Amino acid sequence: xxxxxxxxxxxxxxxxxxxxxxxxxxxxxxxxxxxxxxxxxxxxxxxxxxxxxxxxxxxxxxxxxxxxxxxxxxxxxxxxxxxxxxxxxxxxxxxxxxxxxxxxxxxxxxxxxxxxxxxxxxxxxxxxxxxxxxxxxxxxxxxxxxxxxxxxxxxxxxxxxxxxxxxxxxxxxxxxxxxxxxxxxxxxxxxxxxxxxxxxxxxxxxxxxxxxxxxxxxxxxxxxxxxxxxxxxxxxxxxxxxxxxxxxxxxxxxxxxxxxxxxxxxxxx
Numbered sequence: 001x002x003x004x005x006x007x008x009x010x011x012x013x014x015x016x017x018x019x020x021x022x023x024x025x026x027x028x029x030x031x032x033x034x035x036x037x038x039x040x041x042x043x044x045x046x047x048x049x050x051x052x053x054x055x056x057x058x059x060x061x062x063x064x065x066x067x068x069x070x071x072x073x074x075x076x077x078x079x080x081x082x083x084x085x086x087x088x089x090x091x092x093x094x095x096x097x098x099x100x101x102x103x104x105x106x107x108x109x110x111x112x113x114x115x116x117x118x119x120x121x122x123x124x125x126x127x128x129x130x131x132x133x134x135x136x137x138x139x140x141x142x143x144x145x146x147x148x149x150x151x152x153x154x155x156x157x158x159x160x161x162x163x164x165x166x167x168x169x170x171x172x173x174x175x176x177x178x179x180x181x182x183x184x185x186x187x188x189x190x191x192x193x194x195x196x197x198x199x200x201x202x203x204x205x206x207x208x209x210x211x212x213x214x215x216x217x218x219x220x221x222x223x224x225x226x227x228x229x230x231x232x233x234x235x236x237x238x239x240x241x242x243x244x245x246x247x248x249x250x251x252x253x254x255x256x257x258x259x260x261x262x263x264x265x266x267x268x269x
Contacts, residue, residue, distance in 0.1 A: 026057030031213050035206040061143055068092035068148070070249040076262045077255035084132065085157045085256025087164055089171065090150040093244050097141040097215070104232050105138065105149070105240040107191075111183040112136045112174050113151060115190065119183075120170055124153065130163045131155050149245060157257045157264035164254070164262075168247075175245045178238030192226040 030051075034043060070091055095101055113120035113136030120134045134153030141147035151171060155163035198204040212221040257265045 024057060024059050026054045026059075027051060028056045028059075029061070030057075031210060033206045033210045033213075035202040035209070067094060067146060070094075070246070071251060072249055074252040075254075076258055076260055077253065078259055078265075079255055079257065080265075082256045083156075084154050085160050085254055085258055086152065086154055087160065087167065087252070087254045088150065088152045089167065089250050089252050090148055091245065091250050092146065092148045093138070094146050095244075096144055096146050098144070101236075101240045101243065102138070102141075103228060104236040105244055107184060107187050107229070107232055108174075108179055108237040108241045109136050109138055109149060110187045110191065111179040111237075112170070114187070117186070117190075119174065120151070120153070120167070123170055124163065124166045128162075128166055130159050130166055134167065157266075160254060160256075160258060160262055160264075164252070171245075171250070172247050175241055175247055178241050179234070181234050184232075184234050184237060188229055188232075191229055195226060 032047060093105070110118065112118055113134060115121070118136070120136060124134050125131045132154045134151070136149070136151045138147055139150055151167060153163060153167055199208055208222055209219065212219055215221070254262055259265065
């Protein structure tokens with residue numbers, strides 16, 4: 001409930017924040033990464049002075065115990081004075097990022113809507129001109145939790161029915177027919193290329209190191225990732241798509257200046 005959340009936020013005081021920081025923040029699983037022209041001795045002194053007095057945090061990584069259930073359905077949420085309408089389609093995957101099917105499904109999902117060159121943007125936006133933007137992704141995998149698959153697009157309220165239809169058409173085609181070898185090769189080149197370029201700056205290198213440690217607890221992942229991507233086969237990708245994305249188990253939600261039936265408010269005035 002957004003209204004309740006706003007009220008709860010307004011109740012927070014400076015004293016609340018100070019107490020939370022004192023009780024919860026500390027050493028233990030904290031990781032610091034420094035990249036650049038640094039003096040190790042000076043840096044060690046700075047870190048010791050800044051964090052030496054900290055006690056070990058009692059906060060532990062918590063894995064969610066409740067698993068989502070796959071279910072189909074459609075909901076329209078009315079929001080006044082919103083010029084656009086957001087349309088989401090998703091399903092829980094019941095696997096984490098360490099599952100052998102994760103990477104193949106990720107590559108397949110990227111081919112569907114990972115960037116401007118992907119299917120969704122090239123059809124629903126470029127060819128049909130229906131959306132401001134549309135994409136697909138795998139999300140919700142933090143803290144080693146199981147994640148979900150998601151497609152999201154933004155449409156004018158008047159174009160929502162057509163946008164929904166076009167989006168579902170592309171999802172159905174992708175889930176039943178998979179992707180082509182050409183699409184997979186393009187995705188691999190894009191992902192490995194962007195990955196390498198990301199290490200060209202000190203900030204990018206620091207972020208890559210931190211991500212490797214936090215996610216895999218292993219710096220070797222930095223070097224292994226491009227090889228893992230390139231090792232995925234077309235068969236693995238298309239099998240993962242068919243296995244996890246069932247069109248009869250997709251949940252659809254649209255929110256904006258629409259009524260409970262998905263029609264623009266202007267149609268009812």
